[in-house]
Amino acid sequence: MEFDEEEFEHWFMPREGVINSYVVEDPETHEITDLISFYTLPSSILHHPKYKTLNAAYSWYNVSTKTPLKQLMNDALILANNQGFDVFNCLEIHDNLDFLEELKFGPG
Numbered sequence: 001m002e003f004d005e006e007e008f009e010h011w012f013m014p015r016e017g018v019i020n021s022y023v024v025e026d027p028e029t030h031e032i033t034d035l036i037s038f039y040t041l042p043s044s045i046l047h048h049p050k051y052k053t054l055n056a057a058y059s060w061y062n063v064s065t066k067t068p069l070k071q072l073m074n075d076a077l078i079l080a081n082n083q084g085f086d087v088f089n090c091l092e093i094h095d096n097l098d099f100l101e102e103l104k105f106g107p108g
Helices: 004-014 069-080 094-098
Strands: 019-024 030-043 053-059 088-091
Touching: 004 019, 019 069, 030 069, 053 069, 069 088, 069 094
Parallel strands: 053 088
Antiparallel strands: 019 030, 030 053
């Protein structure tokens, strides 16, 4: 899949409360080698005295060319946690099955 510059900006440039994207830069060549992204989808929690919102991150578009996908996704989990997300969701599609169990993703 290819994106022109306008499409890439629309889908991947970070926007608070919408999309988070991170790249890996090769330290020698300064080329961008990998990309991870996740979008935000908060849900209301009804009738709870303390919690009002569940902040969910959803894996979006990931490209792994040099860094192993499992490592990229582990980094995505850490980044999402550091940003205050309560849960990180990921579909059982593409190469995701390679890391879901090992990174303790549960079904559902």
